[in-house]
């Protein structure tokens with residue numbers, strides 16, 4: 342199968358990598374040669390890391406790299422594709438333009454997928470003359486480590502496209518969950534619900550961030566508690582998603598005040614050194630606010 346990935350950024354280069362590792366021929370396309378090269382460098386580094394950790398052999402790394410071709414020209418990139426996955430920035434106008442440009446340059450059978458983490462695939466598909474070939478393939482970051490791909494079935498997606506998406510996800514040895522195209526899909530919707538309630542519990546003094554997180558980690562077997570996860574993802578990112586879900590699904594997704602206050606103050610989590618925890622050199626060193634030290 343030939344897989345073309347549009348956008349060689351954080352997600353695109355990882356999607357290209359996992360596709361090539363599964364034996365697919367891959368084209369990685371970005372709008373500037375420099376971005377394509379950055380993406381290819383990212384893939385080389387990831388694969389070299391795998392070789393260093395004995396997860397794959399030098400030969401497997403070379404074979405995967407051989408299967409990936411970088412380019413800037415859109416028409417050549419998609420001409421022979423069986424599957425096109427767009428991983429361009431999260432902007433509906435841009436994604437609709439990309440969908441429509443791809444359709445003009447590829448065959449009628451090509452499945453056109455979006456890696457959107459929050460936008461409506463149904464709306465993107467409306468830009469196509471053959472919208473039944475559109476589907477969402479929501480990879481998680483980083484794609485070469487995270488095992489899940491959420492398959493988003495748009496209103497227009499037909500059975501052939503859905504089955505094709507399932508086969509592709511299995512071919513790259515990821516786990517698939519199939520979700521109807523609704524706000525937040527399955528993962529963001531539940532993840533945000535848990536995160537917002539945990540923040541409200543901190544506001545109400547129910548327990549400290551560390552105790553709430555430990556409760557979920559030890560008591561419920563979550564690998565990371567909802568507040569630490571919020572710090573990792575970025576408070577600004579979570580606030581943005583919560584606002585979108587509130588608009589689409591109602592007041593139960595109303596962002597708590599402390600989340601807004603922290604974002605306004607520039608306390609965005611790990612990336613700025615403070616969120617619900619305090620971070621130094623990427624390590625959690627304490628809790629934000631008046632909680633006793635951990």
Ligand SMILES: NC(=O)c1ccc[n+]([C@@H]2O[C@H](COP(=O)([O-])OP(=O)(O)OC[C@H]3O[C@@H](n4cnc5c(N)ncnc54)[C@H](O)[C@@H]3O)[C@@H](O)[C@H]2O)c1
Nearest residue numbers: 347348349350351352353371372428429430431457458482
């Ligand atoms: N970063 C994450 O954690 C994450 C997780 C899941 C899904 N996503 C989704 O994946 C998509 C990409 O996110 P990202 O974090 O990789 O973004 P990014 O900014 O790292 O990369 C986007 C790339 O797309 C390129 N680009 C812009 N217009 C293009 C076009 N017309 N054709 C080809 N390339 C183009 C940019 O030059 C850039 O290199 C978004 O829809 C995002 O919501 C991101």
